[in-house]
Amino acid sequence: MKAEYFNDDKLGRVLDQLYQKGLSEIFMSLVLEAVETY
16 A cells, blocks of 8 residues: 555545444444454
């Protein structure tokens, strides 16, 4: 990945998408994956 891919605009768009998706759902998915792995 190139450094120019990471900028404030991209980060803002990703955070907006995460919020729209529902952070609780994303967090729960991450926690369940961690529990299954460890």
